[in-house]
Amino acid sequence: MFIPVEATPPSFKGFTLILPAIAVGNVAQLAVDLIVSTLSMKRVGYMHTDCLVPMVGPNPYATSAEDAGEIHTTAEVYTDAEKKLAVLQIRSPLIQSRSKKFRKLLVSWIKASEFSRTVVLSSSHAYQRDDQQLKGTPLRYLVTPAMRTASGPALTELGWMEMERLSPFPGLVEAVPRLSIPGGGVTKGLFTDGCQEELCLAVVLVFCSEGDNVPDAFTLVNHLNEWLLLVDNDVRAQKWKVPGSWRLLFGSSHPPSIF
Numbered sequence: 001m002f003i004p005v006e007a008t009p010p011s012f013k014g015f016t017l018i019l020p021a022i023a024v025g026n027v028a029q030l031a032v033d034l035i036v037s038t039l040s041m042k043r044v045g046y047m048h049t050d051c052l053v054p055m056v057g058p059n060p061y062a063t064s065a066e067d068a069g070e071i072h073t074t075a076e077v078y079t080d081a082e083k084k085l086a087v088l089q090i091r092s093p094l095i096q097s098r099s100k101k102f103r104k105l106l107v108s109w110i111k112a113s114e115f116s117r118t119v120v121l122s123s124s125h126a127y128q129r130d131d132q133q134l135k136g137t138p139l140r141y142l143v144t145p146a147m148r149t150a151s152g153p154a155l156t157e158l159g160w161m162e163m164e165r166l167s168p169f170p171g172l173v174e175a176v177p178r179l180s181i182p183g184g185g186v187t188k189g190l191f192t193d194g195c196q197e198e199l200c201l202a203v204v205l206v207f208c209s210e211g212d213n214v215p216d217a218f219t220l221v222n223h224l225n226e227w228l229l230l231v232d233n234d235v236r237a238q239k240w241k242v243p244g245s246w247r248l249l250f251g252s253s254h255p256p257s258i259f
Contacts, residue, residue: 019120027216055091075092118202120191139204145198206219
């Protein structure tokens with residue numbers, strides 16, 4: 001359930017929605033952090049659900065002492081009205097037994113809000129790539145039939161590589177190829193739901209490994225920017241603003257008292 005922070009609920013009609021899948025390396029969440037921080041997006045509400053591990057904390061995008069004390073929650077919605085862009089940031093793990101319920105909640109909200117298109121950012125285990133997936137870029141995309149009609153030509157012009165359908169049994173040519181996104185969390189399920197519900201939805205993902213996934217986040221968000229043009233592509237040096245919360249991305253430093 002979406003709960004606005006102001007008395008007057010925001011209108012998302014005609015907006016583009018970007019949301020992360022909770023997947024390997026948390027690459028999608030890091031990419032969303034860069035988008036929210038760079039565009040100085042406004043928090044307009046949050047998602048209340050028992051499908052995510054409950055969590056609260058300080059403002060991850062604080063720029064001054066005044067807003068540093070704000071309390072932020074598990075899943076929040078940010079907007080940039082000028083760009084007609086909305087972002088759902090998810091900051092805690094999904095309770096596995098409630099995955100289907102969470103997907104149903106998201107699809108229901110997307111349809112009710114009348115977003116013009118939805119982009120799911122995700123990642124997948126690099127070590128489980130098929131031989132054909134080792135060629136070229138580590139980035140892939142998927143689109144529902146509705147999105148293919150609306151934006152398929154644009155993605156084709158960009159030269160993006162679509163996610164391959166693979167045989168469930170390597171080497172067995174007769175097997176029917178299927179979509180596999182190992183480590184992608186709800187990505188495959190959400191994409192399947194989007195196809196069934198006729199949503200204008202795309203998945204943009206990167207193959208990666210666990211570790212320091214900040215470079216993967218920059219790779220993913222730069223790739224997305226080729227399509228959505230969120231920031232000026234001409235300014236390569238300092239295009240994305242890193243949020244202050246990234247200073248503690250791997251925890252705080254060791255306490256001197258232990259020595």
